[in-house]
Every structure is written in C-alpha cells, then in structure tokens.
Amino acid sequence: MEDNQIIELYFRRDESALTETAKKYGTFCLRIAMNVLNVKEDAEECVNDTYHTAWNQIPPTKPDSFKAFLGRIVRNFAISKYRALHAKKRFNGLEVMLSELGECVPGAESIEQEIEAKELSGYINTWLAGLKQEDRVLFVRRYWYGEEVRELAKKCGVSATQMTQRMLRLRRKLKSFLEEKGVVL
C-alpha cells in the first residue's frame, strides 16, 4: 500500500492503518530500534509505541515522508529507553555512537554562546548539505540509523579500518565546521 493511502487510513481513524504501517515499516522501525538497544524485546516495545504515537499524531500531522516520520519517532523512543535503562544495563550500540560523537564537540575556547538543540540541527543540516552524497549517506547511516561501522564497510567494499578512518575524518570536519560557526554545546 502506498504511504498516502496509509495516511488516509489514519485520517479516517481506520485502525487498519496500524496493521498496514506494521506490514510496510515494521522491519524498518525494528532495525533502527535494534541498532540503538541491541535487545529485541525492548526494540519491539519501541516499535509498538511508535505505532501508537503515529496514531495520536496523525491527524493533524500529515507527514511529507511517512518513513522518516516513523523512523524519527522510533529512534527517539529507542534513545529514551536506552537512557531509562542505562543505569541498569549496558547497550553497546548507542554507547559507541555517543563516544564517537564526543569527538565532534567543539572546544570551549571557540565558543561564544551555548546553543539550542534546534539551532544545532540547523547547522548540522547545513553541514550535511555541503558534503558529497556518499559521505552524507555514511554519516546519516552511522549516526541516525545507528548502523555499525563494519556493516558500512561491507556495503562500500572497504575494510572496517578504512571505514573507521573515513568516519573519523567526517567527525573532524563536523567539529571544525561547528567551531567556525562558534557553536558551544
């Protein structure tokens, strides 16, 4: 079923919207949640919460990209769940990503003011838009979808070490871009 037909079901308050969403995007959502949580049961819970949130938000929201809309919700649920459980357990997926992103945080000396998350997103969007397509895709796959470096290496047909180096260069680029903009976190 096409996305606009599924969204139409939400607008009609037809509960088959949820079934169609699960059929088309269940695996997609589960993959994103699993990349963060690494625990199937927790990931499935996030996916179910995602369907309920979609039900509550549509209408009035009418997403331009239904896939990205769901992906964003499930990712946020997965991150919240990770944070809630983090004190008790260790989940490698997000921890590794977070430690990598620490390298993008600009040094304090370059900063004029602390920035809001929304403004920061704007800068990241600008930076992403200026990248070569494959670099942008790699960054988004790694830090939005949470795919592992070795998976990305396999897809590109390079070694994991080469991919690690490429990601490092991208993070450094982001860091200098943010520093140039005077961003402080």
Added chain:
Amino acid sequence: MKNEKLYDAISDIREEFIEEADNYKFKKNIVPRLIKWGSMAACFCLVVFGASLVMSGAFARKGAMDSYNGMGVPTPTPGGPVKTVLAYNGALFNVSNDLTYLNAAGIPNVMTSEDCGRSMGNLIKTENGYEETVLDTDIELYQYAPALSNRAVYVIRDGEEYMAGLYSNGLTVGDYNDHSPLSNLYRVYGVKSEEYITSVAEVNSAEEGTVLTEVVNQEALVSFYHATMTMESPSFGREDFKKLVTDEMSEEEYQAFLESERVIGITTAEGLKFYLKWYPEDGWFYAGGSKAYYPITEEMQTWLDNYIP
C-alpha cells in the same frame, strides 16, 4: 552530556537526508575485493560443482529420501515452490517466494524490501542458481531482518523481485556421504540453548505441516533439547546409512521403512521451523538440514514415548 546533545540534534536532520540514506545504493570498491576473491574463485567453482552434483541426484540410489531438504519439501523442480538455489557461505539455500512453502518454514509473509536486513553483497544468476559475485549486479543478498540471530534465512533481491533463501543443507562441497551434527542445524537456526526452542510438534508432512501433536510445555522442551544433545554422536551420512541400514533391507522392508516415516517440526524462538524425519520402527531421525541420520538414543526415545503418542 554534550555528545548526547549533539546526538539529539542529529535526530532532527532533514527528512530528505533520512530517506536518501536509506535508499542509497553504495558503489562498491571493486578492486581490492577482486584480489581478495580471486584466490577464492577456484574454491567457489568446486563449491558450485559439488552443489550441482548433490542437486542433480547423481548419487541418489533410492530417491525418495534424497529429494528432501531441511524444510521438508523437495528441492527445485519445474513449477514447484523452489525456483532455484543459492550457494552461499558453504551452504545451499532454496530460493522461493511461495507463501505455502515459506509458511511451512515459519515465515509469515512473502519477502519484501522491508524484510531486508544488512546487505551481504551482490549475486549473479547462473544455470546452477545464484552465486556471489564482486560485479555490481542488480541482484543483492540481504540478511533476513525479522530473524536476527540465525543464518537460516536470507533475502534475495533480483531487480524488483524479492525472494527468500531458506537453508537447505549445510554442505555444498564434498560427496554424497557428507553430513554434520545436529548442533550444526541448531546453530544455523539460532538455537543457542534450550530456551530457543518454543515448540516441538509432530506434523503431517503430506499436509503442509499440519500439526498433529504439539509440545509447548517449558519443562518438556528443555528435556527435548537435552535429549537431542545425546544424539550428537554418532551421526551417519547417507552413504554410510545405506550401507549400515537400508542395503540390508529387502524391498518390502525398505518400503515399510519409508512408510513408517513421521515428521517432527521444531519451532525456534524467532518463529522459524525446521524438521526431523522420524523412523520410529527402526529408531532413527534424519535431518535434511544436516543431511545426517541420527540413531535415537534411550533418552530421546523416552521423551518421544512421553510426549508424542
């Protein structure tokens, strides 16, 4: 934490970037892979040759037993549910998108792009079936995303068409007698311990796996798992089994042996199913997925007596 703030900000990147990343098809760096794969080419030819021998039935003597694979249905026949095979990672997989066939293996739906997990590389199609290639083809192999911890199922995208590759047997090289222990089958289906079996049932093989008796009691499943562990050794390849058992039978005895066949279906925690053929009169299990015969041990027999009438 600052890096978490950055991570949160990344959550709100433009939707077009999110879509683009998911839809992007990477151009592989072919040269290093050619070097790497070149050395494996001869091995792979051998794999395919071995596979074609096994599939052609060239070794078959009494074909009824040999036409079955791990899922309990025949290997490729024209018009049948299995279109062709995939030779991958030293194993054969039956390629199908027949819903009845997939259901029998515990897969609820025909394959779509949503079932695709991580990409495992490109394939080419030959007369022997699908094979790995370093070329940038429009045929791609993916892990099966809904079942995350096993290698029993893959997804093959051939152009716009998505198909399942279901584990057929553990062996693509070697002779008719090759076989592997039951633990190999467990490994492929993601059965890491007794907790990973959720049902053991006798099924009617003639009726697409209709359940006759099902055991779901946790204690019984744990004892089933441990009973199968007692059958780890010895195991017999088909050639050895013929010499040891069926060659000694008269034609009538052999027919009776075949007719005594019952089928035990095992469902895993991820919902996948595989089958053991059970020859109760003579006390054997046969697993198509490992191409091995296992003599039923006393512990296994006790379990069967208790739970499968």
